[in-house]
Amino acid sequence: MKNHELLENVAYYDNIVQTIGDTPLVHLKSLTRDLACTVLAKVEFFNPGGSVKDRIGWTIIEDAERRGVLKPGGTIVEATSGNTGVGLAIAAAIKGYRCIFVMPDKMSQEKILLLRAYGARVVVTPTAVEPEDPRSYYSVANKLVEETPNAILANQYHNQVNPQTHYETTGPEIWRQTAGKITHFVAGMGTGGTITGVGRFLKEQNPHVKIVGVDPVGSILYELHRSGKTVKAESYKVEGIGEDFLPGTTDLRVIDEIVQVNDRESLLMTRRLVREEGIFAGGSCGSAVVGAIKYAREHKLGANDLMVVILPDSGSRYLSKVFNDDWMRENGFLESAWVDFRAVDIQAGKGEGALITAQPTDLMTDVVARLKQYGVSQLPVVDGNGRLLGVVTEIDLLNHMLNADHVHHADETIEAVIDINVPVVRPNTPLETLMPMLSHHHAVIIAAEDYVQGILTKIDILDFLASQM
């Protein structure tokens, strides 16, 4: 006989489902360094099944039991990109139900194996068919429910328990964790349950909170929200977000704006998340971060803006895809083998003593002489301890000196022309990340914890690559 008194004062959970939720907010310091606003990531892979969908698995099943449609020994069927399947499978394991999941063949092998590990039957269907096509994962799931005795469809795309769960859990968590200071919530949209539930709750607390959706190029949601028009859906690689129809669980009225992102920027950002923030997350998380940064830049969010972006799942489901260089190259998201080079390699290639800096108290004339002496067009500006303050460029110096509204004198320092909006990367930042930056900026600063370790321009990279030939 179990001695239940034994567990008195013992900190434990009665089952794994009780550990769902209360996922942490993590500051995206490096990736959003050159934004004035603060961006916090809500990291949902801390849930036991590794995704935000754990939240709705249990609640959908409990609701079906309460409504008497799910009976003991029953079977749960669902059309899923994988994560909802895991959430349902966890609840089914505890409650003794069988599971059948229908997944489009674009989903990763890892997800199929994971669902089978939970004891589920997995049926794989073609991705590139219309939603109403009898071969689509929606239609096959419906058919399986008809053919399977005592089976229910979890129906995440139309089941209002989905957004309601986020209204009751994810939304209140974010409000509490941000002490009500949140100004913007950013989320990718699959069923739209997350953004609709969280959006409804946050707007009830503060109607000024902006709800921002992120949609992959190829999905219909962006244009539907923007103009009301239903465009033809196209295929794309990122999993879990985007749609070819409007789910019943998506309330577009809650969403203030939708930002469009493409596969390439999403997947490259997913790799940056783990390499620059140590956050090992999935492709739709990269999409959400790209969307958040685009929105913050476009709307010039300020220092009083607090943005929360939700990261739905873990990278462990995508090792064969976004984290596999061959797959990335085959799909045209990575150029060449040189991508493995990092900023620190290229800086080292410039040789010892290559790092020349300036200080705010330096005279403008001295800095001009230093630029000329070393044949460079900009210098990192550091304080007395070598911490980064910004960059001084020849063009800013020139414009300043040509500015007739200003009286110039020999002991003028460079303080007035320091540009703080310079992109900064960590030493281990890969070449694939540097290139897009250098298409927008003259130079990129390499720094660890604000201490400058180098500065790279296009010619430095060209020179380095040439030396590798």
Ligand SMILES: Cc1ncc(COP(=O)(O)O)c(C=O)c1O
């Ligand atoms: C990886 C991933 N990201 C984002 C989402 C979107 O979440 P929601 O369905 O709540 O819009 C999903 C949904 O399945 C997902 O699996």
